[in-house]
Amino acid sequence: DIFETIYFGAMTASKDLAKVDGPYQSYEGSPISQGIFQFDMWNEKPSERWDWEKLRYEILEHGVRNSLLVAPMPTASTSQIMGNNECFEPYTSNLYVRRVLSGEFIVVNKHLMRDLI
Known part of the structure; x- marks a missing residue:
């Protein structure tokens, strides 16, 4: 829906x-x-x-003015580059560990950090 x-x-x-x-x-x-x-x-x-x-x-x-309208983004990779959530859905956690080929690192919700500082 x-x-x-x-x-x-x-x-x-x-x-x-x-x-x-x-x-x-x-x-x-x-x-x-x-x-x-x-x-x-x-x-x-x-x-x-x-x-x-x-x-x-x-x-x-x-008619319509646009040929393309909706595109759910970002992917896990582009979200890290852009500093966004890994999905188009709301954040599911304020703190988590991201595991990639090069290792592990902690990801903190940047909006939470901004509000706390």
Whole structure:
């Protein structure tokens, strides 16, 4: 339900932007220009939480401004480089040991450290 909500919100916002600025350059011929959402390509059925058919109609009328919308990040490696959590989910611990090929090191939640100092 969480990702469905994120995707619905992203598509709605992109559609609203397309009302003002038009669809993205290569929109014509794309699956979404034919009313095909990502979940349609996987033969998945969304929940009934959101009105997907209304959004589909509005997108067919106005288009979308963005070709790419959601990308869960970061991975474990990029999170260390960027100083973020290893996932798109909330922190599960304020202190843990990270084990990699080069050894072990302690990782402390940087937000906790900032608040404590």
